[in-house]
Amino acid sequence: MEDQDKYLTDYDNPDLPKQRVRLAAVGSVLPGGKFEVDAITAGEANGWTFSVGSLQESLPLWDGVECFVDHGGWFDSGRSVRDLGGVFTAPRWVEDVKAVRLNLSTAGPSGALVAEIGKEMLMEDIPKPKVGFSADVLFTAKGKDVLKILRVFSLDLVFNPARGGAFKRALNSMGKEGNAMTEELGTQSAAPIKGAAQMEADLESFRALLGVQQEQEKLRQEAEKAKAVRAQMCGYLLDAGLSSSRLPAPMIEHVRGLFAGRVFEPGELSTAIDNARKLVSDLTGGAAVQGPGRIHGMFSSTDQLEAAVDDMFDIPRAKGMEGLKAARLTGIRELYLMLTGDDDLHGGYYADRARLATTADFSGLVKNALNKIVVNQWEAFGRAGYDWWTKISVVEHFNTLNGITGTLVGTVGALPSVAEGAEYTELMVGDSPETASFTKYGGYIPLTLELIDRDDTRKLKAYPRELASAGLRRLSGLVAAIFSGTVGVGPTMADGGALFNNTATTAATGHANLLVTALSAAEWEVVSAAMYNQPMLIKWAVGYYGTGPRMAINPRFLLVPRALKLTAEKILYPEHENLATIYSENMQKGQPGDVVVVPEWGTTAGGGADSDWWAAAADPAIAPAIYVGERFGIMPEIFIAGTEQSPAVFSNDEHRIKVRHFLAVWVNDFRPLHRSIV
Numbered sequence: 001m002e003d004q005d006k007y008l009t010d011y012d013n014p015d016l017p018k019q020r021v022r023l024a025a026v027g028s029v030l031p032g033g034k035f036e037v038d039a040i041t042a043g044e045a046n047g048w049t050f051s052v053g054s055l056q057e058s059l060p061l062w063d064g065v066e067c068f069v070d071h072g073g074w075f076d077s078g079r080s081v082r083d084l085g086g087v088f089t090a091p092r093w094v095e096d097v098k099a100v101r102l103n104l105s106t107a108g109p110s111g112a113l114v115a116e117i118g119k120e121m122l123m124e125d126i127p128k129p130k131v132g133f134s135a136d137v138l139f140t141a142k143g144k145d146v147l148k149i150l151r152v153f154s155l156d157l158v159f160n161p162a163r164g165g166a167f168k169r170a171l172n173s174m175g176k177e178g179n180a181m182t183e184e185l186g187t188q189s190a191a192p193i194k195g196a197a198q199m200e201a202d203l204e205s206f207r208a209l210l211g212v213q214q215e216q217e218k219l220r221q222e223a224e225k226a227k228a229v230r231a232q233m234c235g236y237l238l239d240a241g242l243s244s245s246r247l248p249a250p251m252i253e254h255v256r257g258l259f260a261g262r263v264f265e266p267g268e269l270s271t272a273i274d275n276a277r278k279l280v281s282d283l284t285g286g287a288a289v290q291g292p293g294r295i296h297g298m299f300s301s302t303d304q305l306e307a308a309v310d311d312m313f314d315i316p317r318a319k320g321m322e323g324l325k326a327a328r329l330t331g332i333r334e335l336y337l338m339l340t341g342d343d344d345l346h347g348g349y350y351a352d353r354a355r356l357a358t359t360a361d362f363s364g365l366v367k368n369a370l371n372k373i374v375v376n377q378w379e380a381f382g383r384a385g386y387d388w389w390t391k392i393s394v395v396e397h398f399n400t401l402n403g404i405t406g407t408l409v410g411t412v413g414a415l416p417s418v419a420e421g422a423e424y425t426e427l428m429v430g431d432s433p434e435t436a437s438f439t440k441y442g443g444y445i446p447l448t449l450e451l452i453d454r455d456d457t458r459k460l461k462a463y464p465r466e467l468a469s470a471g472l473r474r475l476s477g478l479v480a481a482i483f484s485g486t487v488g489v490g491p492t493m494a495d496g497g498a499l500f501n502n503t504a505t506t507a508a509t510g511h512a513n514l515l516v517t518a519l520s521a522a523e524w525e526v527v528s529a530a531m532y533n534q535p536m537l538i539k540w541a542v543g544y545y546g547t548g549p550r551m552a553i554n555p556r557f558l559l560v561p562r563a564l565k566l567t568a569e570k571i572l573y574p575e576h577e578n579l580a581t582i583y584s585e586n587m588q589k590g591q592p593g594d595v596v597v598v599p600e601w602g603t604t605a606g607g608g609a610d611s612d613w614w615a616a617a618a619d620p621a622i623a624p625a626i627y628v629g630e631r632f633g634i635m636p637e638i639f640i641a642g643t644e645q646s647p648a649v650f651s652n653d654e655h656r657i658k659v660r661h662f663l664a665v666w667v668n669d670f671r672p673l674h675r676s677i678v
Contacts (some may be wrong), residue, residue: 035104035118037088039135039155042098050146054139055093055100058149062091062102068156069110071136079154081214084108088155102155114157130160231263241269251276306365309335313369313461315376333455336362366447367640370464370657377468378635386472388596389479392557392617393626395634398664404436404629406668434494436666438631441474446654447640464638467659471636475628478665480600482626483559483615488677489514491667495540499667500675505535505546511670518678519564519614521571527616527674528554534671551671553623555616557594561601563611568595610678618672625672629664636661 039062042052067086072079086106094101106115121128136153139146238259242252255272308326310317312335317324329335337343382390398404418424445463482490482499490499497509504510512530517523536548560568572595602611617625628634639658667673 034106035086035114037102037104037133037155038094038097038099039088039091039102039133040100040137048139048141048144048146052098054146054148055098058152059091059093059100061149061152062100062155063089065102065152066154067104067106067114067133068154069113070158071134071154071156082109085110085114085157104155117157131157134158227263231261234259234263235261237266238269241273245273245277247273247276248280251280306368309365309369310372312457313373315369315372331455331457332366332460333452335365336452366460367638370467370638370640373461373464374468374471374635374638377465378472381469381472385597385599386476388559388598389476389626389628391594391596392559392620393479393628393665394620394624395628395630398438398629398631401438401631401662404438404664404666406434406436406627406666434666434668436627436629436664438629438662438664440660440662441471442636442658442660444656444658447657448654450653463657467636467638467657471659471661474661475634475663475665476598477600478663479626479628480598482665482667483598483673483675484601484613488613488675490675493667493670499670499673500677508540508542508545510546513670513674515674515676516678517676518612519560519567519571519676523676524558524571524616527676531555531616531618531672531674536671551623553618553672555672555674556619557596557617559596559598559601559615559617561611561613562597562599563602564614565595565597568614612678614676614678616674620672623669623672625667625669627664627666627668629666631662632660 040050040055042050042055044050065088066079066084067088068079068083069085070083072083085108086104088102088104090103092101093099104114106112106118117131120126121131133155135155137149138151138153139149141147238256242256245252245255247255255276258272259269303321304324304326307317307321307324308329311326312329312331381387415427416425445467447460447463451459485491486498489501492498493509493511495509497503497511499511500514501509501511502514503512505512512534515523515527515530517526532550532552532554534551535546536551538544538548558568558572596617601613620626636659639660641656641658
């Protein structure tokens, strides 16, 4: 018995492997060259276990199965008519032997051979060759247990079948054995003997019928082969058409998905590519190509979408995209549904319902737009006066959130002389380290699904403006607190003294930068002289305090609350003075100076500065004092969390617009600063 594994996909579940084997059968001769055959029995055969249920279910498959002399090859496209020996009919289940039993009517060119061998095999007392029946079946199996027989290809007469199958008996045949079988199965009439001419005519008709069937099978197989070849040709055509289409990669994949794995007409592909080109052209209609061979602007659909979002939020477009044509969005709701396909507002992304195929996503586009609004609002608030701190401080970027040590390096004053051949003396260079730590500021604003559904774009535009304002006010307040904290004397420095004190600089904690006089031209001159005469650091040690050379730098900025703005301007800008006698004109003429209004000053509530307090600061480009450290940028960052897996979306139906700001503000040197508390 032979055994082969073969995977086919034409029967039942394609996930189950199909097995094809040939199994020996037991047969007997029926009347007039008819045989009775037990085609297959329950139990183990050739390593496979056939259950009673699988065999009983297969009974209809055995009706009309042909009998050939010898098996054909496993991959033969058809069997030869010359080998036809008969047809099996009347399949039935025999319980006592648990077998599928068939009747075989001999027919065809080899029918006489099958009948003759059957008679000889049933004769007694003569040597018999190893001849019997072998079934060729296809089935599914789990392990070695047969689940279902799918097809019976043939039940053939072969030499030396694996199970040693043999003819079982003949029915209504002439002789003693025939009579015995008649008694066993019931009386049957013997078929009349036909003439030779009639038998030849019947044989010719049978041959013609078999020829037609064989031709039909051959045509079917050729059609399947032709279909496979055509499908392969369509695949080549699809690859060639898309490679020469010059379409964007996302559109190529979209068209490929429409045609991959199926047979199509060339015209269908051409139409789909033309439609894709038209769609890309419509989406990138603002791309301008001007002049002979000079490309002035090429934009993708993502660029066009970003431009539309910028227009919706009323923010300037990116440089180079000013002339890009983009359809006006009606509001945030249209943008959300276009990119997510979330028609039911579940908070997720549904690619099959999204209106626009693009690599851009809703959260990313909105986040970028909101950050642009933050930048614009930050600049607008700065022009309104909240960027005052940029004039007196130095902004420094840091790559980590580690603690900050700001080192003030001392000076040697003047280089001492060195005699010929003498050793160089050590220069006294000291420092006064100041430390600071980053603080994280932030919060979030909910972008609810109700807001999206109401299409409340106007409210959404207001969010980033508020965030920018809050971030800038926070930074302004941190720098202002340097002057107004601790009732006007500021933070404690590394040397142990308050930032502003009137102790002499010859003491370890002395800064000599605090007065209690009201603002006037004369007092501005006093403060200017005091800053000019501040000693530079030599070494922060006993015997060196206040011994350095003069800093020799005048203050550049006069810091005042709003109530003292006009007074300060009349001091630094003499042309503003409306009196006939201008005391400060000669004193201030030709000297640089700027009035800086500090928004947080002007109230004593919460420890803030009084409306009469004022201060002076040197130019930070020459003598830096105040430092502002940033980690991810000086402006606050905006993030949006809004996937369907987000807890906020699941629990609250809201996308969260989060703002985050890492800042560190500290004073590195007291000398370029002076304070007057009235």
